[in-house]
Amino acid sequence: MGREDQVEEREVLESIFPEEITDISETEFRINIILDVPGEEPADDTDNEPPSFLLAVRYPDEYPDVAPRLDIIAPPNAPAHLHFNVGDDRDALLANLADTIQENLGMAMIFTLYSTLKEAAEQLIQDRRDAEAKVAEEAALAAEREENKKFHGTAVTPETFLKWREGFLREMEEQRLREEEERLAELKKAKVKEPVKLTGRQLWERGLAGKVEEDDVAADEEEGLADGVEQLKVEAA
Template sequence: MGREEQAEEREVLESIFPDEITDISETEFKVTVTLDIPGEEESEEGSPAFSLNVKYPDEYPDVPPHLEIQAIPDAPSHPNFSVADDREQLLAGLEETIQENMGMAMVFTIVSALKEAAEQLVQDRKDAVTKAEEEQLLAAEAEENKKFEGTRVTPETFMKWREGFLKEMEEKHAREEEERLADLKKAKVKEPVKLTGRQLWERGLAGKGDEEEEGEDGPPVDGMQKLKVEAT
């Protein structure tokens, strides 16, 4: 492609990028590339952007154009994109596109691929931040859940638990049996104690017949008095 063909491509590019393209010379121009970040609203300052400088060599398009990515003064910044840090990576990523379009007008394809690669780079970094935050939350949640996790059951831990459980049940049964026997002893009614005649008489519980019987067992008070009188 000679100068005439290069000029034709330049005219086509101006119709596609009327506000983004600026001539530097007859064989050199720059295109402003503005990034559209999915899920983000454009700020008052605008979207992040950079410029792609394109210079035609005489043999273009049989040889690739000279490309350079430059920062735009006062352009809005983005935490996940830096022209200084990402320039080399973005240019290296254009190599495959250039080789696929060798011998054809390729600037439009290069600009499109560059814009897509820069936006994907930003998105990948956003996703990485989101993933790291999610992993941090999951790790914190897992740590919290450990407080509520029981001991993992294995044959050994089950047998140990079973032995302890059976022993506990035996001890509980023994305690219940002791308590039952103690309650029976407390509930047992004691048999009344049978008092002797003297005890009934002394307590004033004996009747007339009892008094006579008591007299037989006790001292013969009336008889002795009678004998004493007769002796006198």
């Protein structure tokens, strides 16, 4: 175990990652890890590249009987990603490898560590996307609830019903009084404009029947006298 195992593992990694692996020295290399994010297709242009980072590996002399020295590095000029940042996520991702390293001591483990690290980073991104979607969904539901309040009346309780009934009865009484006042006002106007006409019986009972007839006769005589005067004036002319 030792250097021979390291060389053999390095050759296997070269066959698996022909373009992703870069040697730094005989015992140190880096593997570019490109993350597969659901819903984000790999882009052909550099302006929309998927998130990625470098796994830096250095073999101690006793590897694989002791853990390799690992680090996570951001690629040069790497575009920022909304849900992943090497600087913020580095420590959590490296800590996530502790159990895997202990389980694989004595065996070549770099490919296993690569797979575990890639899966953890992708899950981290998915968790953040899910949390973001949940916040957006809750905001939409809250807005919908506020909108629905416009179409729901106040819940009826004995207290609210009695309060409504009191107000309704008061409103109906006020309306009745207004209508009564308007009716009385109309009656007063009618009495002023149209004098009451007495019936023949009422005239007789009040002793006005003969007077009315005399007044009518006197009026007729005056009218006849006036007509006679006019006739004399015409003949004299």
